[in-house]
Amino acid sequence: MRLGYPLDYAGDPRAAADGVAALERAGLDVVWVAEAYGFDAPTLMGYLAARTDRVQIAAGILNVYSRTPAAILQTAAGLDNVSQGRAILGLGASGPQVIEGFHGVPYTQPLRRIRETIDVVRAGLRRERLSYTGRTVTLPLPPGTGTGLGKPLKLLTRPVRDRVPIYVAALGEKSVQTTAEIADGWLPFLFAPERANAVWGNALRAGAALRDPSLGALDIAAGGLLYLGDDPVAQQRALDAARPNAALYVGGMGAKNANFYHELVSRYGFAEQADHIQQLYLGGRHRDAAAAVPEELLRMTNLVGDRAQLAERVAAYRNAGVTILNVAPAPGTDPVDQLRQMRELVDGSPG
Incomplete structure (x- = not known):
């Protein structure tokens, strides 16, 4: 690898x-x-x-x-x-x-x-x-x-x-x-x-x-x-650092009904959360959108x-x-x- x-x-x-x-x-x-x-x-x-x-x-x-x-x-x-x-x-x-x-x-x-x-x-x-x-x-x-x-x-x-x-x-x-x-x-x-x-x-x-x-x-x-x-605080800080980028793609890329990343995350099983992130992001509430990204998704898509x-x-x-x-x-x-x-x-x- x-x-x-x-x-x-x-x-x-x-x-x-x-x-x-x-x-x-x-x-x-x-x-x-x-x-x-x-x-x-x-x-x-x-x-x-x-x-x-x-x-x-x-x-x-x-x-x-x-x-x-x-x-x-x-x-x-x-x-x-x-x-x-x-x-x-x-x-x-x-x-x-x-x-x-x-x-x-x-x-x-x-x-x-x-x-x-x-x-x-x-x-x-x-x-x-x-x-x-x-x-x-x-x-x-x-x-x-x-x-x-x-x-x-x-x-x-x-x-x-x-x-x-x-x-x-x-x-x-x-x-x-x-x-x-x-x-x-x-x-x-x-x-x-x-x-x-x-x-x-x-x-x-x-x-x-x-x-x-x-x-x-x-x-x-x-x-x-x-x-x-091993530091759990640093681990959480790293996961939180991944939030804004995930929110940008899931919530803000493309039009509301033409966002490839929103569709993907929905197929992963996070459809309700993806809709919520998108609503917040397109409403200009970017920090709230980032906070709404599920930690489970962050752990699945990062190391x-x-x-x-x-x-x-x-x-x-x-x-x-x-x-x-x-x-x-x-x-x-x-x-x-x-x-x-x-x-x-x-x-x-x-x-």
Whole structure:
């Protein structure tokens, strides 16, 4: 099991990146660079490539609307070059608020767009001439559109690898099924390992039945906020630190009737609580919404406890198929020490 670390996209990315080299020495395997609607991810990923030697550098995630598939191809190839083959391309659809509000692009056919973008990126990394006719992507533009001068081109430069791993962020059944069919890895959010099979098992199995064997097994990268220690006060403080983020996603992401995270938490068995959190959050009562997040949900979706408790959590993630355990050390802790202890625990656990 590899250990991943998500950089905080809302803070100072350069300051956060400065600590990644120390985390690498402590046993970090993958660093995830988010984008949302702050700084772009590839710029920071290139900076990380220069500051590290071994850790894989992953986009977590690039949306498939604000860049053309060919631009995403160029980014993947360029990052893989400067990192000497350590890039992971994380893709997703994001949501209508960001895509239409920030980028001014219609949020249409997200699953189809992800699938067709992956097709183009993989063909481009193989340096095939890009000739593609899909529902959301057409290369080159057909006669009668544009100048009519476009022709199929292949990537000008040679990538380090002709196959950069592609992970997809997905939550809904259809999107998870598609991910299990075509992607190298899956990026779920608010992942509760004990509930994963009940919520996503059918979708994962349906996608696996259509999967090209050459892709190998599907990686799953999931985890949460980390506190490894015996102090019950510090444990509670860590759980409380996870509340605002959970409330933001369950209560404030998307429209009231189009919130993927609210739907997920409801499927976990917290429908009444999810409705209450959303009502408070959309009413501007963010602190009350955070306080309303059930502690059971926080414990299920994070890694907080003493060594014995976290050994049980690691086993639960392993049993759910997780191959990259993402950990975000709790505020007020020493992230290098926390990650080092987690590395020892994971390496010493069965499996």
